[in-house]
Amino acid sequence: MNGEQILISGGAGFIGTHLSRRLLAKGYDILCVDNFFTGTKNNIIEFLDNPHFEMLRHDVTFPLYVEVDQIYNLACPASPIHYQHDPVQTTKTSVHGAINMLGLAKRVRAKILQASTSEVYGDPSVHPQTESYWGNVNPIGPRACYDEGKRCAETLFFDYHRQHGLAIKVARLFNTYGPNMHPQDGRVVSNFIMQALQNRPITLFGDGEQTRSFCYVDDLIEALIALMESDSSVTGPMNLGNPVEFSIRQLAETVIRLTGSSSQIIYKSLPTDDPKQRQPNIDLARKMLGWEPKIQLEEGLKRTIAYFDEQLQSGKIATDS
Ligand code: NAD
Ligand code: UDP
Numbered sequence: 001m002n003g004e005q006i007l008i009s010g011g012a013g014f015i016g017t018h019l020s021r022r023l024l025a026k027g028y029d030i031l032c033v034d035n036f037f038t039g040t041k042n043n044i045i046e047f048l049d050n051p052h053f054e055m056l057r058h059d060v061t062f063p064l065y066v067e068v069d070q071i072y073n074l075a076c077p078a079s080p081i082h083y084q085h086d087p088v089q090t091t092k093t094s095v096h097g098a099i100n101m102l103g104l105a106k107r108v109r110a111k112i113l114q115a116s117t118s119e120v121y122g123d124p125s126v127h128p129q130t131e132s133y134w135g136n137v138n139p140i141g142p143r144a145c146y147d148e149g150k151r152c153a154e155t156l157f158f159d160y161h162r163q164h165g166l167a168i169k170v171a172r173l174f175n176t177y178g179p180n181m182h183p184q185d186g187r188v189v190s191n192f193i194m195q196a197l198q199n200r201p202i203t204l205f206g207d208g209e210q211t212r213s214f215c216y217v218d219d220l221i222e223a224l225i226a227l228m229e230s231d232s233s234v235t236g237p238m239n240l241g242n243p244v245e246f247s248i249r250q251l252a253e254t255v256i257r258l259t260g261s262s263s264q265i266i267y268k269s270l271p272t273d274d275p276k277q278r279q280p281n282i283d284l285a286r287k288m289l290g291w292e293p294k295i296q297l298e299e300g301l302k303r304t305i306a307y308f309d310e311q312l313q314s315g316k317i318a319t320d321s
Contacts, residue, residue, distance in 0.1 A: 002027045005067065007110075009060050009101060010074030012039030014181045015115070015173075018217050019072060019224060020044070024052055026225075031068060035059040038077045042316070043180055060097035061089075064104055070228060071112040073101045076150075078117075080143065080271065081186035087145035094149030095156070102160045113169040113228050114157050116237060118278055119147040120172060128245075128279040131172070131237050141273040154237060161235060169227050169234070174241025174280045178217030178300065179307035183317045189214065189301075192252055193308050196261035198319055206270030208249030211277045215242040216300030219293035226289040234288050239280040242293040251297075258301055 006023055010016045011032030016039065020030050029052045032044060036057065047053040058064055060075045076093050077083040083090040098114065105112040121129045122137030137147045160166040177189035184194075195202050223240045246254075252265055285291050295303075311317040 003029065004069040005029045005031060007031045007033060007066065007068040007071045008074060009033045009071070009097065010039065010076060010115075012036060012041070012044050012055070013074060013078070014043075014178070015176065015217065015220065016074050017043045017180045018178070018221050019074070020047055020053065022221050022225065024050060028052070030054065031056060031066060033058050033060065033064065034075065038079070038082050038182055038185065040182075060100055061092045063100050066104070067108055068104075068110050071101055071105050071110050072115070072224070072228070073098065073112060074115045076115070076146075079182070079185035079187045080146075083146040084142055087142070090145040091149040094146070094153045098153035098156045102156055102166065106160065106164050106166055111167040111169070111228065112157075113171060113224065114153055116154055116170050116172045117146075117150050118172055118174040118239070118241065118280065119143065120151050120154065121278070122147060123273060123275040124277065127277055128243065128281040129239065130281045131239055131284055138273050142271075143273045158235075167232050169230070170236035170238065171224060171227055172237050172239050172280075173220065174215060174239065174278065175212045176215045176217055176220045176241070178304050181304075183308065183311070188212070188248060188251065189304065190308070192255040193259070193301075193305055194320065196255050196259040196263050197305070197309055197312055199262045200320060201266040202252050202256065202263045203268050204249060204252055204265050205268050205274065207267075208252065209247050210270070210274060211245045211247050211279065212251075213242050213245045213279045214251070214297055214300070215240070215293055216295040216303070219295055223285060223289060223291045226291050230289060238284050238288070239282050240285055241280040241282065242296075243280055243282050244296065245277070245279040246297065254298065254301060255305075258298065259305055
């Protein structure tokens with residue numbers, strides 16, 4: 001074991017769980033810091049007997065004093081339903097959470113990675129999105145607590161880098177999916193799979209022509225670790241995602257086909273400020289990390305469907321009533 005201590009804030013969430021598993025396998029010691037807002041104990045139960053994994057229930061909006069070598073700052077609800085549930089807390093988590101994690105990194109001279117988001121581009125007028133695009137975000141809309149919180153966190157990361165010489169990595173994650181997503185978090189992949197597996201109506205928002213580019217979580221984890229381990233001159237911001245773009249209607253039809261479901265598509269109104277299109281340009285990640293996604297949508301969906309199916313069959317997650 002290499003003995004380096006890695007703090008993962010938001011470590012009991014969807015991405016944090018996969019990251020913990022991969023870093024434990026690489027020989028690191030993990031300190032998982034989470035307030036269980038959207039993460040669950042069930043997600044991390046497989047690690048609790050591992051002496052190299054430690055869980056700390058803590059809210060990152062409060063300062064934290066621990067000794068670590070690296071920090072992955074993932075703490076923040078990611079689904080629109082969850083981050084709009086308590087928007088003030090969402091902004092606090094992004095902004096105060098970043099300040100506290102950056103302050104900790106500065107004190108112990110740890111390398112720190114920020115899980116930023118494609119939402120910093122808002123409803124983009126440049127397509128596909130490159131890192132040099134400054135975005136088109138409504139600062140007062142219902143998504144702003146998340147988008148602007150993440151934008152401010154990026155500002156803080158770069159100011160700590162310039163002002164204090166901190167080693168930073170800023171990753172802009174595009175829509176990521178896979179096992180361990182929260183079954184009721186309202187994100188499109190988990191929603192459609194849960195609906196299809198129970199032969200319930202598939203809720204398509206708007207006309208379904210809006211697009212997203214979906215990255216399977218294993219591919220994303222590989223990129224996050226490669227970015228953290230890259231040369232100190234590589235700070236980002238760096239887009240991480242799968243550049244293959246699908247309409248949400250195509251996603252619905254694919255999920256229905258792969259599950260063999262009898263679900264029908266029903267139409268609901270499009271949420272305010274829902275971005276019309278989203279596709280990452282990943283040239284920078286290809287060049288600096290030698291990375292690109294390997295798992296395409298159908299394969300990733302099959303694995304995710306198998307996970308939710310098993311969870312439903314075994315009663316680990318409740319059926320919708
Ligand atoms: P998630 O909701 O499953 O995980 C977030 C975790 O943060 C949860 O365990 C939650 O309990 C924890 N958390 C929230 N507020 C906290 C607080 N104040 N203190 C401590 N812990 C707190 O979401 P995820 O999909 O795993 O996302 C992880 C990170 O990646 C987030 O920062 C998110 O913004 C970013 N991201 C995710 C995606 C995606 O498609 N999944 C896309 C872009 C960015
Ligand atoms: N969406 C949908 N039906 C659902 C959930 C989401 O049509 O049951 C749409 C949503 O309006 C958006 C896209 O799917 O256009 C992706 O939504 P998600 O909440 O997963 O993430 P976003 O990329 O919008 O943050």
